[in-house]
Amino acid sequence: MSASSPARPLPKPAGGLRQAFSDGLVVMWRNLKRVPRIPELAIFAILQSIMFVLLFAFVFGGAIQLPGYPDPNAFREYLMPGIFAQTIVFAAATTAIGMADDAHKGIIDRFRSLPMARSAVLTGRTLADVVYNGGILIVLMLTGLAVGWTIHTGIPSLVAGVALLLLFAFAMSWIGVWLGLSVPTVEVAQQVGFTVLFPITFISNVFVATQTLPSWLQPVAEWNPTSTLTASLRELWGNPSPVASSSFPSQEPVLVTLIWVVVIVGIFGPLGVRRYGSMNR
Numbered sequence: 001m002s003a004s005s006p007a008r009p010l011p012k013p014a015g016g017l018r019q020a021f022s023d024g025l026v027v028m029w030r031n032l033k034r035v036p037r038i039p040e041l042a043i044f045a046i047l048q049s050i051m052f053v054l055l056f057a058f059v060f061g062g063a064i065q066l067p068g069y070p071d072p073n074a075f076r077e078y079l080m081p082g083i084f085a086q087t088i089v090f091a092a093a094t095t096a097i098g099m100a101d102d103a104h105k106g107i108i109d110r111f112r113s114l115p116m117a118r119s120a121v122l123t124g125r126t127l128a129d130v131v132y133n134g135g136i137l138i139v140l141m142l143t144g145l146a147v148g149w150t151i152h153t154g155i156p157s158l159v160a161g162v163a164l165l166l167l168f169a170f171a172m173s174w175i176g177v178w179l180g181l182s183v184p185t186v187e188v189a190q191q192v193g194f195t196v197l198f199p200i201t202f203i204s205n206v207f208v209a210t211q212t213l214p215s216w217l218q219p220v221a222e223w224n225p226t227s228t229l230t231a232s233l234r235e236l237w238g239n240p241s242p243v244a245s246s247s248f249p250s251q252e253p254v255l256v257t258l259i260w261v262v263v264i265v266g267i268f269g270p271l272g273v274r275r276y277g278s279m280n281r
Helices: 017-032 039-065 075-088 091-105 107-112 122-149 153-181 186-202 220-224 225-237 253-278
Strands: none
Touching: 017 122, 039 122, 075 091, 075 122, 075 153, 075 186, 075 225, 091 107, 091 122, 091 153, 091 186, 107 186, 107 225, 122 153, 122 253, 153 186, 153 225, 153 253, 186 225, 220 225, 225 253
């Protein structure tokens, strides 16, 4: 090309849902390939969840009595759906750290300069984290079976519970997208994510029945999406589930959880997309 020749403009990203889906899968695969290359990402996430199982099942479990369930072993079956739900809620922190890391290293800027669907960066990240958390759930379920947890219903209920967990992971990942693009560093993303998510997981029915909480805190715990997800799994899988009250989330946890998924995606999806679109090139 001669010096007087005009510079060739960058090709525009192809449009259409098919192209967006294809580009999203490429970005998803790029994110998933980091797991075998950096196995510590999955190892420590799994170890953290297993640590919660062992601590609460064998250290604190003997001191926690479920209302209406005199069998001390009932707590282990009660615990495991809560551990699954807690792990999925923390998916938001995983996504936030990944997005902040990509933004800090300039990878997102590189993606924005390529002829690809603008949505692929965000959908690829969220889908990759759903697959990533699905792998962690498999390990946790095997751990649960080892400590005495079991499913008392059929295969359809098992599939429905796993599908609900993955759907909720997708919703939580959009919170992580917005958070990861809104903080200046990876360290801040990690601290803010865990600071926000820890109260959500502990002010719930994950580890204790909500009726054991102070009366003013019980409605908060019942409407907590972590509680409704946990109660949904216990209901689907036939695990012990003391009902705190006749409130709507206690009686219809699956429906309320699905409503929470729609609300979370409906709020944080557009916020994440807007934040991504407003980033400096």
